[in-house]
Amino acid sequence: MPTYKAPLRDIRFLINELFDYPAHYKSLYNGKDVDTDTIEMILEGAADFCENVLSPLYQSGDLEGCHFADGEVTTPKGYKEAYQQFVEGGWQGLSYPEIYGGQNLPMSLNIVKSEMMGTANWPFTMYPGLSMGCMNTIIQFGTEQQKNLYMPHLVAGTWSGTMCLTEPQCGTDLGQVKSKAEPNADGSYRITGTKIFISAGEQDLTENIIHIVLARLPDAPAGTRGISLFIVPKFIPTADGQIGERNSVSCGSIEHKMGIRASATAVLNFDAATGYLIGAPNKGLHAMFTFMNTARIGTAVQGIAHAELSYQGALPYAKERGSMRALSGKKDPEKVADAIIHHADVRRMLLTQKAIAEGGRAMIYYAAQIADKMTDALAQGDQAKFDEYDDKLGFYTPILKGFLTEMGLEAANLGVQVFGGHGYIAEHGMEQIVRDARIATLYEGTTGVQALDLIGRKVLLSSKGKVVREYTADILKFCGRHARNKYMRRFAWDLTKICAQWNALTVRIMLAARKDRDIVSSASVDFLMFSGYAMMAYFWAQQAAVASEHLEAGTGHETPEFYKAKIKVADFYFERLLPRAQGHAEAMVNPSRTLTSLPAEHFSFDY
Amino acid sequence: MPTYKAPLRDIRFLINELFDYPAHYKSLYNGKDVDTDTIEMILEGAADFCENVLSPLYQSGDLEGCHFADGEVTTPKGYKEAYQQFVEGGWQGLSYPEIYGGQNLPMSLNIVKSEMMGTANWPFTMYPGLSMGCMNTIIQFGTEQQKNLYMPHLVAGTWSGTMCLTEPQCGTDLGQVKSKAEPNADGSYRITGTKIFISAGEQDLTENIIHIVLARLPDAPAGTRGISLFIVPKFIPTADGQIGERNSVSCGSIEHKMGIRASATAVLNFDAATGYLIGAPNKGLHAMFTFMNTARIGTAVQGIAHAELSYQGALPYAKERGSMRALSGKKDPEKVADAIIHHADVRRMLLTQKAIAEGGRAMIYYAAQIADKMTDALAQGDQAKFDEYDDKLGFYTPILKGFLTEMGLEAANLGVQVFGGHGYIAEHGMEQIVRDARIATLYEGTTGVQALDLIGRKVLLSSKGKVVREYTADILKFCGRHARNKYMRRFAWDLTKICAQWNALTVRIMLAARKDRDIVSSASVDFLMFSGYAMMAYFWAQQAAVASEHLEAGTGHETPEFYKAKIKVADFYFERLLPRAQGHAEAMVNPSRTLTSLPAEHFSFDY
Missing domain, CATH: 2.40.110.20 (Butyryl-CoA Dehydrogenase, subunit A; domain 2)
Incomplete structure (x- = not known):
């Protein structure tokens, strides 16, 4: 437990x-x-x-x-x-x-x-x-x-x-x-x-x-x-x-x-x-919407909460439980088997949990600063500022809520998976985390609702893609600043590519939507997930940037090992999780007719 | 329920x-x-x-x-x-x-x-x-x-x-x-x-x-x-x-x-x-292994069982529950809202369930024929034949067990998602399916164990990639036969590409493994999932081929609507699910050091 x-x-x-x-x-x-x-x-x-x-x-x-x-x-x-x-x-x-x-x-x-x-x-x-x-x-x-x-x-x-x-x-x-x-x-x-x-x-x-x-x-x-x-x-x-x-x-x-x-x-x-x-x-509904963005950060937190807790359960188990030998040779030669943390595939699961928990935490802590500024603008009676920050946060919240709760559920399931059959047994406490995490993609607007809010309202309707252009412009500036750093080069390059793709996908769906209204819905969840992977990549790169600066300058409050680990997990994220964005990119651009053309009564011929 | x-x-x-x-x-x-x-x-x-x-x-x-x-x-x-x-x-x-x-x-x-x-x-x-x-x-x-x-x-x-x-x-x-x-x-x-x-x-x-x-x-x-x-x-x-x-x-x-x-x-x-x-x-262990392949088909069935049952729950709910209007205009104008089956994103979820259930069923029913032939060879005392079929089935079983149980869990979760918040409530019976499905990726060899069996034993060790070469050769023959059929052209083309990629990935990992033993483990689950997506694509193409032949010839036991639906779901599979294979392809070829180089004691600095 x-x-x-x-x-x-x-x-x-x-x-x-x-x-x-x-x-x-x-x-x-x-x-x-x-x-x-x-x-x-x-x-x-x-x-x-x-x-x-x-x-x-x-x-x-x-x-x-x-x-x-x-x-x-x-x-x-x-x-x-x-x-x-x-x-x-x-x-x-x-x-x-x-x-x-x-x-x-x-x-x-x-x-x-x-x-x-x-x-x-x-x-x-x-x-x-x-x-x-x-x-x-x-x-x-x-x-x-x-x-x-x-x-x-x-x-x-x-x-x-x-x-x-x-x-x-x-x-x-x-x-x-x-x-x-x-x-x-x-x-x-x-x-x-x-x-x-x-x-x-x-x-x-x-x-x-x-x-x-x-x-x-x-x-x-x-x-x-x-x-x-x-x-x-x-x-x-x-x-x-x-x-x-x-x-x-x-x-x-x-x-x-x-x-x-x-x-x-x-x-x-x-x-x-x-x-x-x-x-x-x-x-009343209008009133509800005025603080929906801040409220949804609260639910987004659930994604990282369950990723974190499940990781806290899985990590010690992986260090303790011995099974088989690592493919590259014995790691615990004095024991009858190596601890499972020495198996690359178990590390893949643990690092996925860690990347979600820490990457998601960074996303939320950043969004929390925008929420601070909104409260500040409100207290100062500056409606224009409030609206500006609300728009900014409005781009983050469906991604945070939709993407992080889906990823949190995955992380919780991976925690069970690290435990093997023991993960399924109630007393170990790992399966409870999955059951608790499962609500997160349902309440406060399902993932589908978040996705439609993102692409329909935030990206297409109210900004005609501008919000993506501006956000990616910020990322590209970051890339420019870090492109020549040895640790950061590959992150800058991958981010540059994904920014170009993010904009291209936005334009492509915007144009397709003129003739194919349903594409906004048919592309929505893939667009949300793509955006989430891209955004989390940026936050991992930012963490790596700070870590590498401290490593090079010998500064910072933390040990070099801490900073090195940050860079390694960023590496992991870019090599192992970010590639999934490609599957979403490829899927979302297909016309909606693949989804809409099957008559409802032909979804089954048996029931 | x-x-x-x-x-x-x-x-x-x-x-x-x-x-x-x-x-x-x-x-x-x-x-x-x-x-x-x-x-x-x-x-x-x-x-x-x-x-x-x-x-x-x-x-x-x-x-x-x-x-x-x-x-x-x-x-x-x-x-x-x-x-x-x-x-x-x-x-x-x-x-x-x-x-x-x-x-x-x-x-x-x-x-x-x-x-x-x-x-x-x-x-x-x-x-x-x-x-x-x-x-x-x-x-x-x-x-x-x-x-x-x-x-x-x-x-x-x-x-x-x-x-x-x-x-x-x-x-x-x-x-x-x-x-x-x-x-x-x-x-x-x-x-x-x-x-x-x-x-x-x-x-x-x-x-x-x-x-x-x-x-x-x-x-x-x-x-x-x-x-x-x-x-x-x-x-x-x-x-x-x-x-x-x-x-x-x-x-x-x-x-x-x-x-x-x-x-x-x-x-x-x-x-x-x-x-x-x-x-x-x-x-004893050797004896256990001689019928492990057939035994594992039994567990693979769980993947499609839960996909099917969850779909049977979600489909009628999606036809009945009204919420919002479809983006392309009212579908149930006489009602206060459209049934959610008219939302493209809900269809994406339902079709994913259906594609998994029916695609997986085809995979299993095919493997079952090989099991028949094994039993036959055994009864005839033909050990060579038995071994031949056992090898053949040995390639299928980790894919069936590993891939289909993962997909079955996804399908069960989608069934809950279609229900929204109601899916989380026990009385509707949808969450039970998720809980029951969760064991499938754990017992009879976890997904990680299946993946290592596939790439380590079946693909690299005992066949040096031959099993992939032979399997894809069969698929390419199928593509050749159907390349000029109007329904089948795009399936044949996509399958041809994925076969080439499957072989290339196999060779690449085989070569990398000479210097990087851990890559067999670090690539394993991505390789398993890639193989599963590729294999299921082949089985969807086969179903579409039979359906299109009957449609063109006016033959078959079923109605034209049934065959048309088969082709549409195949379309969906190729456009919406098969693209995920690309994320796995990209992830698996990265060297294992991203996973192995972080010292176990640096996985957390807090606990």
């Missing part, structure tokens, strides 16, 4: 050496006082909590699962106590304003914390995680009164929040939402409808649960233009923020799921429950 | 039109009387049993799992009755000799039956499935007395058998086996040791369980050359084949597994249990 150990050396390498968070923080309204000591305090505090409190509950929580009886959910043994420690540590308010009791630290530090927590225990982390969607909604669209009423409790973590979007008939296609909101005389609304798949929708960790609910006002336009947002508290707070009357929202059941079994997924029945409009009427 | 429907039209297309089993059977000693009517009787009988008896127990068996108490295993509700029907139907003896009560039908029919059973309910099918390994051992290496004592019960299915290879310290590396066998005065042996991961090692379905156990004689050489095989019955039969004394082999526990939860995986403790040597002393 993997026990989580926070990879602080890798995290510090990214924070201090690759991205220089301390310098970046100086430019932020809420980062001026965040020095290296503050960062270290957060890192070490989070590591301690994750390693000693959350990690030990990961397997037991899965075994026990959540209990449901009479509308009440009981979380697994130890969850309440751990959550209490989470609240006492002030972890929920890390990046929320001080006026609500938070610590007002930059969002990126919150993402680093979430990564550690999610790696140690993803199902636990979902309880406070969902609350952030609720807090972001209230902080951005709530009235002063709403903010003052809810935020202090939510920031403290003594209350939690949810996002109630999905209904039985619709998930992705929220235009089909049926839940209705009817006005009361006092300005509140009666909310009626059924919401499903509500993570943390009911639990025994917090005093109150604040649901953000998508519903329709009377006479709202059909489809997505007729959806409004409502705050529906489990207990209606009194004016002074105390727990008041129980609202008529009830948990009908919780789902039996493949994984994340310690995280309660609720069916919620709203039966003329009292709700409060938040934001403009009929603009 | 997918309910199994036997895909008889596809099965008949392969049996009657692509491979012409009836004609093939005429050449076999045990096939002369097998006409179309016999085949039909088997197909329909098996379909009926699978659809009506096995399929309904698939989900309930997973939910309930197996029970263990005081050394006894209780299988899930309904298993005993279903097994009874299996015995009464004479299904176990389908391909075993009449002298032991079997029906002596060709092995290929048994494989078709196993595919149906495995698709309907893989965990159930493992109970009689493991018995075949035991029967094959006894029939090939047992004395007349041993055959007469055990085979009638095993063929009837009233007794079952297991293969006891794995021990806690070793699975793949059987040279580490420690279990020991000490001679008794009466010629029997005392077997002592612990065996793990014994599928069907204990159950309540049969009167007796006959274990085939790998153990060491006193003074046996170390390693693989000192392993012998022993028959260790749970109850020692009396001379006339009745149930006798309980042997001292006991089930210590059963494993808690990710999937196949209705299939008991036992830890067996042999405590000076009475065993009988079978085959020559110290030649």
Whole structure:
């Protein structure tokens, strides 16, 4: 069973050496006082909590699962106590304003914390995680009164929040939402409808649960233009923020799921429950989209969390388990067999996990800086800047969420594979990681939805390919700077080629789409995966660049071995994983008719 | 929840039109009387049993799992009755000799039956499935007395058998086996040791369980050359084949597994249990290898079984679930949204499943014919012929087992993906298929072991690449025959290219391996996957060839729509899946040092 150990050396390498968070923080309204000591305090505090409190509950929580009886959910043994420690540590308010009791630290530090927590225990982390969607909604669209009423409790973590979007008939296609909101005389609304798949929708960790609910006002336009947002508290707070009357929202059941079994997924029945409009009427979906980019980084983190945890399980096993002899001769001659880490194919699996975990971490930590800048622009009231960064992040998020969760699932499966048959046995804890990782490509927009968002909305519709041109121009500048360095030459060359190809593919699909609309869908997932491989290549090259600079100059906080390993893993990525992009490139340019021309009734002649 | 429907039209297309089993059977000693009517009787009988008896127990068996108490295993509700029907139907003896009560039908029919059973309910099918390994051992290496004592019960299915290879310290590396066998005065042996991961090692379905156990004689050489095989019955039969004394082999526990939860995986403790040597002393591993090829086809079937079942679940859901509108315009204008089967990306997922299931089925049904010929050669005492076919099958089996189980897992995951969030919920039955499919790349030799068997043993060591040269020569002949057909032109061209590449890669790795021994391991899984994609392309082209011939001549048993669909799926395969081979080609030729040069202690600096 993997026990989580926070990879602080890798995290510090990214924070201090690759991205220089301390310098970046100086430019932020809420980062001026965040020095290296503050960062270290957060890192070490989070590591301690994750390693000693959350990690030990990961397997037991899965075994026990959540209990449901009479509308009440009981979380697994130890969850309440751990959550209490989470609240006492002030972890929920890390990046929320001080006026609500938070610590007002930059969002990126919150993402680093979430990564550690999610790696140690993803199902636990979902309880406070969902609350952030609720807090972001209230902080951005709530009235002063709403903010003052809810935020202090939510920031403290003594209350939690949810996002109630999905209904039985619709998930992705929220235009089909049926839940209705009817006005009361006092300005509140009666909310009626059924919401499903509500993570943390009911639990025994917090005093109150604040649901953000998508519903329709009377006479709202059909489809997505007729959806409004409502705050529906489990207990209606009194004016002074105390727990008041129980609202008529009830948990009908919780789902039996493949994984994340310690995280309660609720069916919620709203039966003329009292709700409060938040934001403009009929603009609910638009409001949701304004912070979808930041929210999706949170899910992208799951990809690297499970890659990391599975690697932490597989690596010691590969060093310990002896089987056969390496093809190039005995490596552990004193033993009856060589440790399997000496087999090249086992190394291929381990290095794939490592390349995904560390490459993905770099991608996320970079995106987190953009999120910091967005928050900064918002605080400064600079809408133009906000939009600029939002556009920038909008290119990253579908790639991060879509690509990293697919890769995280692969990495988790490789962890099982390193264990051989033992990986299939529950007690070793490796198969749980696969089951937990499996949700990541489904919720918060499936991989297909991310792919369509990327190619349809972000690349073609709103930028006509400009976003790819600009991004690759940045990469090419990087290549120019490093082309003559001995370590970097091959990376620069491969990146140059893949940038040219990325642009060519974008143009080709853009032109094809004029006559063949379906190609946007038929090419979408291959385009997403191609983009992901290309982007991760850039982040591996950046890590190698910093490592090689330190190696050559004899500088840096780390040992030469650390930097050499970074370069070797970058080599591995370019030689072994990046080539997969070619299969996606070749597949995506084919016309859509291969997919669309088979009549639906001819998909099977037997059933 | 997918309910199994036997895909008889596809099965008949392969049996009657692509491979012409009836004609093939005429050449076999045990096939002369097998006409179309016999085949039909088997197909329909098996379909009926699978659809009506096995399929309904698939989900309930997973939910309930197996029970263990005081050394006894209780299988899930309904298993005993279903097994009874299996015995009464004479299904176990389908391909075993009449002298032991079997029906002596060709092995290929048994494989078709196993595919149906495995698709309907893989965990159930493992109970009689493991018995075949035991029967094959006894029939090939047992004395007349041993055959007469055990085979009638095993063929009837009233007794079952297991293969006891794995021990806690070793699975793949059987040279580490420690279990020991000490001679008794009466010629029997005392077997002592612990065996793990014994599928069907204990159950309540049969009167007796006959274990085939790998153990060491006193003074046996170390390693693989000192392993012998022993028959260790749970109850020692009396001379006339009745149930006798309980042997001292006991089930210590059963494993808690990710999937196949209705299939008991036992830890067996042999405590000076009475065993009988079978085959020559110290030649046990060699004996195991003589029928490993046929045994591995049985596991390869799991790949297509789960692809098929998951497709059977995903297809109706995709036709029914409405979400958004197709990019090329409304497809279900009368409804609030289009069925998701109208989205090109959903079709990509469905067609991937279908291409894997039907392409893999063709590969297996072809290999099954070689297995028929092996059995025939054995029956005729023609060792040279047997060896020839064994070599031929030896090239197929690692590809079938390694590639098809990996692809089956992908297909099962795609089935979940088509369902979106609903795929993650247990009640829909889609996630169970993923959990059940996950074992397939682990047992009977992991994908890595198959890959090393393919490139190391089959391609390089024993044939210096000849096996690839000969196989691709066959494909090129096929291309020559079809190059001018309008449907076939592009397939012939793509196949020609991939054959050239396959040979070039083989030579390149062979040459590289002279100086870089580890490249055989570092290239192995990419070589396996490349070979799988190439081989499946050939089988899709063959299906398209038959379909196009019938379409042009207006012949065949099927409708034109059926044949057109075959050609369209072949198109899909060549345009969308075959391109992945390029990523594998590019990756495998890189020198092994990218994998081997990172010191084991530098795989992490944090743990």
